[in-house]
Amino acid sequence: MKRIGDVVLDVKNISLAFGGVKALTDISFDVREHEVRAIIGPNGAGKSSMLNCINGVYQPQHGAITLRGKTYHGMSPRQVAEMGVARTFQNLALFKGMSVLDNIMTGRNLRMRRGLFWQALHLGPARREETEQRAAVERIIDFLEIQAHRKTPVGRLPYGLQKRVDLGRALAMEPSLLLLDEPMAGMNVEEKQDMCRFILDVNDEFGTTIVLIEHDMGVVMDISDRVVVLDYGKKIGDGAPDDVRKNEDVIKAYLGAAH
Numbered sequence: 001m002k003r004i005g006d007v008v009l010d011v012k013n014i015s016l017a018f019g020g021v022k023a024l025t026d027i028s029f030d031v032r033e034h035e036v037r038a039i040i041g042p043n044g045a046g047k048s049s050m051l052n053c054i055n056g057v058y059q060p061q062h063g064a065i066t067l068r069g070k071t072y073h074g075m076s077p078r079q080v081a082e083m084g085v086a087r088t089f090q091n092l093a094l095f096k097g098m099s100v101l102d103n104i105m106t107g108r109n110l111r112m113r114r115g116l117f118w119q120a121l122h123l124g125p126a127r128r129e130e131t132e133q134r135a136a137v138e139r140i141i142d143f144l145e146i147q148a149h150r151k152t153p154v155g156r157l158p159y160g161l162q163k164r165v166d167l168g169r170a171l172a173m174e175p176s177l178l179l180l181d182e183p184m185a186g187m188n189v190e191e192k193q194d195m196c197r198f199i200l201d202v203n204d205e206f207g208t209t210i211v212l213i214e215h216d217m218g219v220v221m222d223i224s225d226r227v228v229v230l231d232y233g234k235k236i237g238d239g240a241p242d243d244v245r246k247n248e249d250v251i252k253a254y255l256g257a258a259h
């Protein structure tokens with residue numbers, strides 16, 4: 001049985017509008033240490049907007065987000081990343097012509113201590129550091145079972161494996177909070193099962209807290225500890241998967257979306 005800890009991320013009364021479009025209206029929820037927390041909802045519900053508030057890309061007009069006791073005040077995505085938050089993207093943000101290894105290496109940038117000057121010289125401390133960074137990347141490659149593709153340009157891999165490399169790039173930051181943007185979207189059944197297993201393994205083995213967004217309700221119910229449901233920018237459900245599944249408003253929102 002895994003141990004779920006204290007609240008690490010507290011989202012309070014967040015409202016976000018783009019001109020006249022209300023993307024999020026008064027959203028509150030929290031995320032606990034070691035939890036797998038899903039945000040689900042039909043298309044346009046506000047899931048991506050929520051994730052973009054959490055990682056500092058959007059600045060909501062109202063409300064507050066607090067991460068490990070520190071409230072965001074105009075924090076940039078880089079500052080949020082430095083607080084241990086990594087994310088993957090719905091539309092992969094990988095360098096297609098670069099190898100798997102080099103793509104994952106880009107995730108280490110935040111962790112590199114020696115500047116470009118030292119790296120360019122490739123001397124002494126910089127070389128030692130690069131060796132350490134490579135070792136960390138190799139561990140991630142082993143963990144994600146993509147050893148056979150280390151040198152392959154990412155663009156040549158099947159989609160499911162590209163998503164796994166994107167996860168690897170995020171893991172390379174050694175995040176304490178990992179945000180996954182529709183990690184299973186566009187995958188076949190087998191790829192989805194693999195991705196679910198890796199998400200649970202990351203959560204188990206590294207103790208990483210995970211927030212994932214998904215519009216397919218079925219996929220995340222099995223792997224999430226708690227689920228937030230958004231619809232038209234409002235929160236309509238929040239709780240354990242079994243409770244959310246029985247929630248009348250949630251059923252209506254999903255039935256409505258199916259027609």
Ligand SMILES: Nc1ncnc2c1ncn2[C@@H]1O[C@H](COP(=O)(O)OP(=O)(O)OP(=O)(O)O)[C@@H](O)[C@H]1O
Nearest residue numbers: 018021023041042043044045046047048049050215
């Ligand atoms: N940058 C933006 N400019 C204007 N409107 C936006 C912007 N981003 C999102 N919106 C609007 O905000 C609402 C919520 O969109 P969002 O992308 O957050 O939903 P979503 O739940 O992630 O949808 P999907 O499942 O389709 O990705 C939508 O009406 C969308 O059109």
